[in-house]
Amino acid sequence: MKYIDEYRDERIARVLAKEIADHTTKPWVLMEICGGQTHTIMRYGLDELLPSNVELVHGPGCPVCVTPLEAIDKAIELASHPDVILVSYGDMLRVPGSHSDLSRAKATGADVRIVYSPTEAVRIACAHPDHKVVFLAIGFETTAPANAMAVWQARREGLTNFSMLVSHVLVPPAIRALLASPENRVQGFIAPGHVCTVMGYTEYETLVRDFDMPIVVGGFEPVDLLEAILMLVKQLERGAAQVENQYVRSVSYQGNRPAQQIMKEVFEIADQKWRGIGLIPQSGLRLRAEFAAYDADKVFDLALITADEPAECISAQVLRGLKKPTDCPAFAMRCTPENPLGAPMVSAEGACAAYYQYRRHMVAAGPGGR
Numbered sequence: 576m577k578y579i580d581e582y583r584d585e586r587i588a589r590v591l592a593k594e595i596a597d598h599t600t601k602p603w604v605l606m607e608i609c610g611g612q613t614h615t616i617m618r619y620g621l622d623e624l625l626p627s628n629v630e631l632v633h634g635p636g637c638p639v640c641v642t643p644l645e646a647i648d649k650a651i652e653l654a655s656h657p658d659v660i661l662v663s664y665g666d667m668l669r670v671p672g673s674h675s676d677l678s679r680a681k682a683t684g685a686d687v688r689i690v691y692s693p694t695e696a697v698r699i700a701c702a703h704p705d706h707k708v709v710f711l712a713i714g715f716e717t718t719a720p721a722n723a724m725a726v727w728q729a730r731r732e733g734l735t736n737f738s739m740l741v742s743h744v745l746v747p748p749a750i751r752a753l754l755a756s757p758e759n760r761v762q763g764f765i766a767p768g769h770v771c772t773v774m775g776y777t778e779y780e781t782l783v784r785d786f787d788m789p790i791v792v793g794g795f796e797p798v799d800l801l802e803a804i805l806m807l808v809k810q811l812e813r814g815a816a817q818v819e820n821q822y823v824r825s826v827s828y829q830g831n832r833p834a835q836q837i838m839k840e841v842f843e844i845a846d847q848k849w850r851g852i853g854l855i856p857q858s859g860l861r862l863r864a865e866f867a868a869y870d871a872d873k874v875f876d877l878a879l880i881t882a883d884e885p886a887e888c889i890s891a892q893v894l895r896g897l898k899k900p901t902d903c904p905a906f907a908m909r910c911t912p913e914n915p916l917g918a919p920m921v922s923a924e925g926a927c928a929a930y931y932q933y934r935r936h937m938v939a940a941g942p943g944g945r
């Protein structure tokens with residue numbers, strides 16, 4: 576299959592791994608931001624192909640994992656209203672809130688429905704004028720344009736029973752917060768190719784300048800990631816700090832301008848809480864004042880909710896690349912995909928779920944799985 580098979584070619588992957596080893600003379604710590612990239616690394620054992628002095632750590636780029644507990648708790652509260660239909664992507668249903676999750680709310684009678692796009696939520700609102708339909712709008716810059724379109728569509732159709740519970744996050748402010756932390760160990764980033772397909776990579780140039788550290792936009796197949804790692808290692812070894820684009824078949828410098836435009840018209844940048852990490856200034860999106868009628872936080876009188884993670888979940892360190900899932904004492908014991916304690920064990924993009932699927936044999940080797 577064009578653009579898939581050649582990027583999964585084992586022979587090319589081994590050539591790239593050898594080239595990485597040949598270029599590496601010092602230890603380097605690299606972070607892939609996106610959970611989809613983490614799953615490719617684990618699934619194909621790419622970390623095991625690398626020389627021992629190139630360490631990969633996993634970043635906060637799983638949208639389900641970083642959606643704050645408070646947003647889940649609000650969604651559960653909204654779903655409990657008898658006249659509300661709560662609409663969500665499927666992987667949000669099993670994400671634990673502070674006391675329950677949406678799938679349990681559904682099992683006890685709440686009207687919770689799964690959709691594959693926000694426009695389906697608009698269609699549900701059209702079909703049920705006697706109900707208030709709330710869409711749980713989460714994700715990075717990749718999902719924001721479609722969510723913005725849904726709000727436009729609801730306004731064009733004159734819907735008064737559709738709103739969104741918005742919890743959108745942005746990648747560049749998260750990278751800035753990670754790099755500014757005194758605990759940071761990361762020396763180079765693989766930026767998420769799907770986010771950059773929408774946003775381009777102009778925003779990463781300031782980060783590279785401010786922190787004197789390379790960023791390579793990477794794709795999602797094994798050869799993409801090995802090539803991106805090679806580009807980072809080459810820059811690091813020669814002391815360079817630039818933004819480079821490995822994922823040229825999808826990403827352009829400026830990105831998708833019409834998608835950026837609709838995002839800008841509907842959303843504005845705001846401070847945002849990230850699950851496990853805390854508040855990151857100017858790292859999220861909220862609906863603009865002119866779309867307040869579609870903002871569930873304003874439409875409903877929601878109680879001020881604050882919530883804490885279970886004490887034994889170390890997802891805060893996992894999401895910042897400070898610990899690996901196998902360092903968590905609960906990993907594969909009290910925390911499994913069937914009974915998750917934290918969001919990274921639930922999502923298809925979560926680092927803990929990736930380790931559970933591909934590396935849980937390592938827990939036998941002791942904490943850290945080494």
Ligand code: SF4
Nearest residue numbers: 888890903910917927
């Ligand atoms: S294994 Fe479970 S408890 Fe441990 S960090 Fe991951 S989600 Fe949290």
